[in-house]
Amino acid sequence: MRPSPTWWILGDGALGRLFAARLTTTLSLHLIGRRAAASPLRYHAPSGETHEVDVARTTLATQALHTYARPALVVLATKSHATLSAVEELAAHVDPQTPLLSLQNGFSIQPRLTETWAGPVLCASTTEGAYVEGDAGVVHAGTGTTWVGDIHNAWPTLARDCAYWLNQAGFSAYHDAAIVxxxxxxxxxxxxxxxxxxxxxxxxxxxxxxxxxxxxxxxxxxxxxxxxxxxxxxxxxxxxxxxxxxxxxxxxxxxxxxxxxxxxxxxxxxxxxxxxxxxxxxxxxxxxxxxxxxxxxxx
Ligand SMILES: NC(=O)c1ccc[n+]([C@@H]2O[C@H](COP(=O)([O-])OP(=O)(O)OC[C@H]3O[C@@H](n4cnc5c(N)ncnc54)[C@H](OP(=O)(O)O)[C@@H]3O)[C@@H](O)[C@H]2O)c1
CATH class of the missing domain: 1.10.1040.10 (N-(1-d-carboxylethyl)-l-norvaline Dehydrogenase; domain 2)
Incomplete structure (x- = not known):
């Protein structure tokens, strides 16, 4: 296996918790919400089993977050309408070239981020399904497939690398040169x-x-x-x-x-x-x- 990178996930909601519960097993992961939150996460698997997963849940304002390695990638797990302001807040805390991975549905935030963010902007289309349960739970309602690419197909190696880490975490993920x-x-x-x-x-x-x-x-x-x-x-x-x-x-x-x-x-x-x-x-x-x-x- 390759050396584990550090990833941040911005947005402690359904998809953020799902990705965090899985990815924390294979890489250095911080799940960033708007409020301080307790660990462990309760991950309800599609099989019906529940697992308690230790996830580093934090906020951008938490000093300790900045003592770790800078993120090699930030997953954006906010709703589409909340994403631009979340990225504005994020910008003060990361290198401007940091790659982003947009999980949003629709086709609104993806072109806007691609135009405005200095670093690579990957986009995912996922058929995974999840919803939150209480302050620390996530129900993985249905397994699916996740495709990763970027609008201009300018970052195929990065997209493949991203799919690699998603696969390591148990997702079914592929690079898609035609993500649009x-x-x-x-x-x-x-x-x-x-x-x-x-x-x-x-x-x-x-x-x-x-x-x-x-x-x-x-x-x-x-x-x-x-x-x-x-x-x-x-x-x-x-x-x-x-x-x-x-x-x-x-x-x-x-x-x-x-x-x-x-x-x-x-x-x-x-x-x-x-x-x-x-x-x-x-x-x-x-x-x-x-x-x-x-x-x-x-x-
Ligand atoms: N859930 C799914 O099964 C699924 C599947 C495919 C695609 N998607 C897409 O994935 C995206 C996320 O969906 P979701 O269901 O995970 O939404 P969600 O459960 O509403 O989670 C969004 C999270 O983002 C947080 N947030 C908002 N602004 C923030 C900020 N400035 N900084 C940090 N966190 C912030 C929200 O916090 P607050 O609670 O404080 O508002 C909330 O916890 C959507 O675009 C959706 O269409 C979802």
């Missing part, structure tokens, strides 16, 4: 599912019933041509199959946007629907369904 395509495909899925289930407060599987089924299909009918107009290659079986396969596979799930609405937290509406409306504007294309969807989705 993958991020937009996931955005299409999230746009067709999350706003509707959040608005109507239903589980994903209920989208198979009318009137929701028709609504999903109408949304996909607008998204497909729009993405192709942005140069995104359609999935082999088509946009409808891509979305409906996820709805079937996650039928019993409460999507994260619904969980945010139920908890009174801001949603990722801007990160998911904003890029589609911007694409429609660029292409001078009318998208009445997406405009209504944006308007009706809790922010």
């Amino acid at each position: 395509q993958r991020l937009w495909h996931k955005l299409a899925i999230n746009a067709a599912i999350n706003p509707l289930v959040a608005r109507y407060r239903i589980r994903n599987g209920q989208l198979r019933d009318q009137p929701f089924r028709r609504m999903v299909d109408t949304i996909i009918d607008e998204i497909g041509p729009l993405l192709e107009g942005e140069g995104i290659i359609p999935p082999p079986a088509g946009w409808h199959t891509l979305v409906w396969e996820v709805i079937v596979a996650t039928a019993n799930n409460r999507a994260s946007m619904l969980q945010d609405v139920l908890a009174g937290r801001p949603t990722e509406r801007e990160a998911i629907l904003g890029p589609l409306l911007a694409a429609a504007k660029r292409q001078r294309c009318s998208t009445p369904t997406l405009e209504t969807l944006y308007h009706d989705t809790p922010s």
